[in-house]
Every structure is written in C-alpha cells, then in structure tokens.
Amino acid sequence: MKRLIRTALAVVTLLCTAACVRHTIIPDDELAQIFHDAFLTNAYIGSQNVRIDSLNIYEPIFARYGYTTEDVQYTIGNFSKRKSARLGDVVELAIDRLEEEGKRYDREVAILDTIDNVARRTFTRTVLSDSLIRVRSLRDTARLSFVVDVEPGEYRLTMKYLVDSLDRNDRVLRSRMWIERNDSTQAYPYTLTLRRHREESFTRTFRVDTSHRRLHLHLLTFTDRSPKRPSVTVSDLRLTHTPETRTAVDSLYIKQLDVRIFADEFFRAALPKDSL
Incomplete structure (x- = not known):
C-alpha cells in the first residue's frame, strides 16, 4: 500500500x-x-x-x-x-x-464462473451406462465395444474393471479408444493395459470438436493372435457428454428466460370467431 x-x-x-x-x-x-x-x-x-x-x-x-x-x-x-x-x-x-x-470485479468473475459451471452441469447428459457387464466367452467381448456419434464438447468415461484368475489368456489384455475424424482417420488414440487379479478404476476424458464424428471404445482387446476364454467384469460403466461452455450457457439462458413474444390473448384475437 x-x-x-x-x-x-x-x-x-x-x-x-x-x-x-x-x-x-x-x-x-x-x-x-x-x-x-x-x-x-x-x-x-x-x-x-x-x-x-x-x-x-x-x-x-x-x-x-x-x-x-x-x-x-x-x-x-x-x-x-x-x-x-x-x-x-x-x-x-x-x-x-x-x-x-x-x-x-473479482466477485463478478466468480459469479460468471459459477454460471459456467451450473450450465455445464445442467446440460451434462449420460450417453451410455451399464452397472455390470460380465465377459466369460469370446463372443461376449462384443458387449464391451461401443461406437458413439459425438458432438462438440467433453466426453468423460468412467468404469471399474476386474480381470480375475479364470481368465485363460497368457498375454496382457487391453482397452483401445480413439476419436474418429470426419475423414475417417483416428485422433487421440489411447491404449489401456488391463491389470489382473484386483478391481481397478479408470477415467478418461475426450475433447471433441466439429472435426470429429465418432468415439470408439473397445474396452477388451487381445494381444494374442489366438485369444482364449476371457474372464473380465466391467462395472459402473458411464460415458457422459458435457457441451462446450458457450453452448451450455446459451441453453441455460434460454431455459431460464422462457421468453414468449406474444401472449395467448394475441393469438386468440387473431383466430376466426367460429374456431373458438
């Protein structure tokens, strides 16, 4: 001072x-x-x-x-x-x-930040979810593959998984994920090596823009050329989408304002009398 x-x-x-x-x-x-x-x-x-x-x-x-x-x-x-x-x-x-x-001004900035957060939470939606998926055969692995059409914003994947002692594969199991661009090429590929014999938690965030069209989630893939019977459990699977902040705030204002340009009496007055 x-x-x-x-x-x-x-x-x-x-x-x-x-x-x-x-x-x-x-x-x-x-x-x-x-x-x-x-x-x-x-x-x-x-x-x-x-x-x-x-x-x-x-x-x-x-x-x-x-x-x-x-x-x-x-x-x-x-x-x-x-x-x-x-x-x-x-x-x-x-x-x-x-x-x-x-x-x-600091308070006003904090209020705007709060509005942003409220808007994002309000318009966050669950794209897919499943409380429990058990994979006990090679045919069951299809239950852990998802392809989701995407919109700009943030996609957040959370899940728990367990590869137990009944799994017969000698080599490691993996999850593979990527975003598909509009030209069909891959963006932001990610590979997760699945640990064995204890339940693990996993979280991954994907940021999507207008150049992307799909999100690929293949939660169980094999490194063996001749895979054997798996024994994998996935629980609390959830994929959520949060729109871009500007889009969320605009949607929040529209939802809260609920603006009506003309009152009901205006339309009633414009209708032919015999239709009333």
Whole structure:
C-alpha cells in the first residue's frame, strides 16, 4: 500500500506546477475520483507500453468532471494552506475506490464462473451406462465395444474393471479408444493395459470438436493372435457428454428466460370467431 501511495503522490506531483492565477478548488471527493481515473489511465498506458511525453492525456479526464488542468494544479497546490485536509487522504480515498472496484470485479468473475459451471452441469447428459457387464466367452467381448456419434464438447468415461484368475489368456489384455475424424482417420488414440487379479478404476476424458464424428471404445482387446476364454467384469460403466461452455450457457439462458413474444390473448384475437 505504501508503495502505491508513493506512486500516486508522484503522479500528483507531475500535475502540480505552480499557478499564479486563482482557479476553482475541486472538492476532495471529486478530486479523489479524478485521481482514480488517472491511475487507471496510467495502468492502461503501462500495460500497452505506450510512451507518453505529454500530460495532455489527463485533460479529457479533467474535462469530464468540468475542470481544467489549471484547476487541478491549483487545488493540489492549495492543500498546503488547508490545515484540516491532507493530499495523502485524497490519494488514499482514490486507492480505496480502486481496491473496492477490484473486489467487485473479482466477485463478478466468480459469479460468471459459477454460471459456467451450473450450465455445464445442467446440460451434462449420460450417453451410455451399464452397472455390470460380465465377459466369460469370446463372443461376449462384443458387449464391451461401443461406437458413439459425438458432438462438440467433453466426453468423460468412467468404469471399474476386474480381470480375475479364470481368465485363460497368457498375454496382457487391453482397452483401445480413439476419436474418429470426419475423414475417417483416428485422433487421440489411447491404449489401456488391463491389470489382473484386483478391481481397478479408470477415467478418461475426450475433447471433441466439429472435426470429429465418432468415439470408439473397445474396452477388451487381445494381444494374442489366438485369444482364449476371457474372464473380465466391467462395472459402473458411464460415458457422459458435457457441451462446450458457450453452448451450455446459451441453453441455460434460454431455459431460464422462457421468453414468449406474444401472449395467448394475441393469438386468440387473431383466430376466426367460429374456431373458438
């Protein structure tokens, strides 16, 4: 805070050149608001790496409140004659306003983040689910293959699996997953090696855009050329889709507003009388 006050006083000093002609004395509250706007201007200029060699950039700020540069200079110079007022108090008031605005903007950003999260949760839907799938023969493996048409957004796969001691395959078992592009090529291929003899949890997220059309999930594949009888259990299988944030928020607003352009009475008045 002290460093900010020193910087603020330095800015004020630049504005304060001696004036011989008497001008309007600006009330402390308005002067604090002028300092507030000047600080924001300095911050913007600094962030954009703009080199300013003239103090004319402040004149529009003064004019917005109905004052001239000379009025500001005279008011600042007059503080040394006022026993009951300190220039530092006005600077601190401007800083307090900046900090209060910063807190308010932080809250507004947090609210927007909350809206985004609510919208995403509201329009998250389950694409496929199954509480229990047992694979005890080679023919059963088809029950663990899924091909899903996709829309832009996020797909999240969760499941538990168990490869038990009755499985007769010598080599490892795997899951293979990928997104199919519109040109039929594969994107983001992923292979999971299935561990044996204990239940494992698995989660995978796929991000889909307009260049994709299908999601392929083959949860049980073999590395043996001649696979043997498997013994695999998949439980709590769930695939959910969450649309893109912008789409979800738009849908949420439409759902909440429920805007009706014309009242029912408008349509009733437009109908032929014999149809009523």
